[in-house]
Amino acid sequence: MTCFPKLAILLFYLIVVGEASKEKSSRLRRWLGAAEPHKHGTLLSKKMVDGTKNRKVKTDQLLRVDDHDFTMRPAFAGPAVPVGVDVQVESLDSISEVDMDFTMTLYLRHYWKDERLSFPSTTNKSMTFDGRLVKKIWVPDVFFVHSKRSFIHDTTTDNIMLRVYPDGHVLYSLRVTVTAACNMDFSRFPLDSQTCTLELESYAYTDEDLMLYWKSGNDSLSTDDKISLSQFLIQQFHTTSRLAFYSSTGWYNRLFINFTLRRHIFFFLLQTYFPATLMVMLSWVSFWIDRRAVPARVSLGITTVLTMSTIITGVNASMPRVSYIKAVDIYLWVSFVFVFLSVLEYAAVNYLTTVKDGKDRKLREKAKQQSLPCSCGMSHTRTMMLDGTYSEADTNSLAGYTRAPNMAEDPPEKQERMVVHLSLDNEYTGTKKKRFRSFRIIQNTHAIDTLSRMIFPGAYIIFNLIYWCVYC
Secondary structure, three states: OOHHHHHHHHHHHHHHHHHHHHHHHHHHHHHHHHHHHHHOOOOOOOOOOOHHHHOOOOHHHHHOHHHOOOOOOOOOOOOOEEEEEEEEEEEEEEEEOOOOEEEEEEEEEEEEEOHHHOOOOOOOOOEEEOHHHHOOOOOOOEEEEOEEEEEEOOOOOOOEEEEEOOOOEEEEEEEEEEEEEOOOOOOOOOOOEEEEEEEEEEOOOOOOOEEEEEOOHHHHEEEOOOOOOOOEEEEEEEEEEEEEEEOOOEEEEEEEEEEEEEEOOHHHHHHHHHHHHHHHHHHHHHHHOOOOOHHHHHHHHHHHHHHHHHHHHHHHHOOOOOOOOOHHHHHHHHHHHHHHHHHHHHHHHHHHHHHHHHHHHHHHHHHHHHOOOOOOOOOOOOOOEEOOOOOHHHHHHOOOOOOOOOOOOOOHHHHHHHOOEEOOOHHHHHHHHHHOOOOHHHHOHHHHHHHHHHHHHHHHHHHHHHHHHHHO
């Protein structure tokens, strides 16, 4: 009986000590849990709550993806699904005249309602997903008409965003770079303006199944203010829409992004127009060079012709091989004609000079033969006496005959035997002057150069006035 109270006291002591040790151990665990983040250098005032751990259902179960067949469009066999579209142009990367295309990077957004994706929400907030959910649900099959190359950016992941609202409204956005064809008209190049179009259309669904439309009209297209191109000035961005018909499949809604570009002319003024004008002006220098300086005038003419050929070849190398004449072709080829005509002008001057010299030589020889009818009693001496009826040109033709030094010492009858009286028929020389009077300007090479100094610059100035008035 004396041992029972001692045993009861021992049991009570063990129970009290055990409870105290449990409380100390729980305090120790809480302290270690709070001190754990301090080991990594992070101070937390309170523990963050991860909402994903409290969610009782998965995303697929919340949106009921497995409960519906998303291979069919919303409201299948019913009215057409309205799909709104808006676009934000991030950059206009390049315009290629040779390939006749352009490259654009844009954010393409689609808006539609799919009641199959509606979900209960007390806060009425949307849920945002990446591209992995897009593969499990229905999305519009919009493609770019007349596109050559296009891709969705995938750095660091696919640039795709899907946002679902509780009532079933969906926002589907993706970042795309597309290269599309642009039918350009170069008839006014480089003083031209080009209008290019990016076209969007559903590939499978006709207007009876899917109705594409601009969500906010012209406000559906927005651009970055920093967009600029080296050779073009972006004048206007605007949107349009219309129906497109295919004989095999039917009518489709098509959306258009139109933008107008005007080419900067200053680059072509420095690289094309100014050099061509300077070559034409350089070809005029030959009009002030003596016609007897054949190497100088010929080399100047050939140099300007070859330089103009190089300019024309360089311009056409950067352009497509179109079958019509461009504005720059008119200017360059007219300039080439002016340079070529300056070479022909000297060819004409040189030819007429040669012809004139030959005719003068024949005229002097013929005059010499007619003015010496006989040589009666004339010795081998070349002495002649001229009266006043001979012209200066005739005197020059007889310059080889000299006066004998002993002529004055001979008796008069001897002088009569040895001296021949030369004379020209005045009537004959008068008819010759009348015959060649009408060709005086043509045979005068100085007159041709003088006229060219006025005609060539004047005609080129008139051409420039007409050209710039028509194309500007």
